[in-house]
Amino acid sequence: MEHDARGLEARLATLREQVGPASFDPGFSDRVMSRLARQPSLADGLQVMFFRLAPLAAAAVLLLSTANLVSTRSSGRPFLDRLLQLPAVDLTAALTADTGLVISLEDAP
Amino acid sequence: MDRRFGLSEIHQEAAGTGRAPADGELLAAARAGNDAAFRVLVERYQAVVAGVVIGMLGAGDEADDVGQEVFIRFHGALHRFRGDALLATYLRRIALNLSLNALKRRRRLRLRLISRDHATSPLAEPAVEPYDAERAERRVLVRRAVAQLSEKYRSVVVLRMLEGLSTNEAAAILDVPPGTVMSRLARGLAELERVLAPYVEGGLDGA
Numbered sequence: 001m002e003h004d005a006r007g008l009e010a011r012l013a014t015l016r017e018q019v020g021p022a023s024f025d026p027g028f029s030d031r032v033m034s035r036l037a038r039q040p041s042l043a044d045g046l047q048v049m050f051f052r053l054a055p056l057a058a059a060a061v062l063l064l065s066t067a068n069l070v071s072t073r074s075s076g077r078p079f080l081d082r083l084l085q086l087p088a089v090d091l092t093a094a095l096t097a098d099t100g101l102v103i104s105l106e107d108a109p
Numbered sequence: 110m111d112r113r114f115g116l117s118e119i120h121q122e123a124a125g126t127g128r129a130p131a132d133g134e135l136l137a138a139a140r141a142g143n144d145a146a147f148r149v150l151v152e153r154y155q156a157v158v159a160g161v162v163i164g165m166l167g168a169g170d171e172a173d174d175v176g177q178e179v180f181i182r183f184h185g186a187l188h189r190f191r192g193d194a195l196l197a198t199y200l201r202r203i204a205l206n207l208s209l210n211a212l213k214r215r216r217r218l219r220l221r222l223i224s225r226d227h228a229t230s231p232l233a234e235p236a237v238e239p240y241d242a243e244r245a246e247r248r249v250l251v252r253r254a255v256a257q258l259s260e261k262y263r264s265v266v267v268l269r270m271l272e273g274l275s276t277n278e279a280a281a282i283l284d285v286p287p288g289t290v291m292s293r294l295a296r297g298l299a300e301l302e303r304v305l306a307p308y309v310e311g312g313l314d315g316a
Contacts, residue, residue: 008291008298018251019251020158022164024176025173028156032177033144034180036184039181103231
């Protein structure tokens with residue numbers, strides 16, 4: 001399609017003259033600034049999220065620690081340790097851990 | 110962050126020197142939380158945003174709301190604006206995108222309001238009123254005719270005609286090749302003139 005650029009510009013200029021400038025109603029900047037002042041900040045948003053999640057986190061910690069305590073008393077081993085298949089924590093396990101430190105009774109002073 | 114309103118140091122300095130604060134100074138101050146600086150930017154560029162938003166949506170509460178949203182979005186993106194493009198171009202791009210979103214919402218709302226039993230086509234834009242030779246009426250006439258164009262042609266007509274941008278500037282905002290802008294403009298103008306012709310005696314040149 002061949003565009004008559006000058007013809008287009010002339011038609012544009014004519015129409016633009018008819019239209020005139022556009023503007024918002026008076027007080028527009030006041031409305032923008034008021035709306036901006038009502039916007040929650042990032043800190044506000046994080047605070048809201050914290051207050052929603054903190055009670056849930058606290059409840060979860062309380063529940064798990066209670067379950068651990070009860071299961072340790074009844075079976076000798078914490079519930080979470082069994083669930084996560086963690087090795088038992090005792091002196092022998094600590095001494096033979098992957099740190100490579102092995103104390104032999106023969107080497108002891 | 111200090112969000113108090115009031116005359117900032119920049120205003121005071123500018124008032125003293127008789128020089129209007131430059132965009133860069135205002136942007137830096139706005140980023141630091143100076144609301145007065147941001148207000149100056151709003152006042153400086155509201156006409157630019159109005160040109161696009163009112164051109165796309167027509168005057169009214171919706172356009173005012175979208176216009177406000179443009180500046181709210183801009184405020185949220187102050188730290189991301191690197192100054193690669195002119196601030197006016199950047200704001201026009203935001204204004205165009207939000208206007209197009211508003212047009213989509215309008216269409217969805219219309220479709221929801223029309224029942225399947227009765228609808229054959231979406232509601233038409235308001236009809237162009239008869240021409241009565243007053244300049245203000247002519248202005249309304251042309252704007253309402255622009256509002257009847259499809260979004261594709263309306264965007265180009267608004268940017269090229271109402272905003273007076275060059276083809277390349279419009280192409281950059283719309284993210285299309287300049288050739289596409291030219292062809293859409295030609296079709297958009299042809300449609301505009303076809304719609305307006307029955308209402309304007311002697312053509313649109315004011316004769």
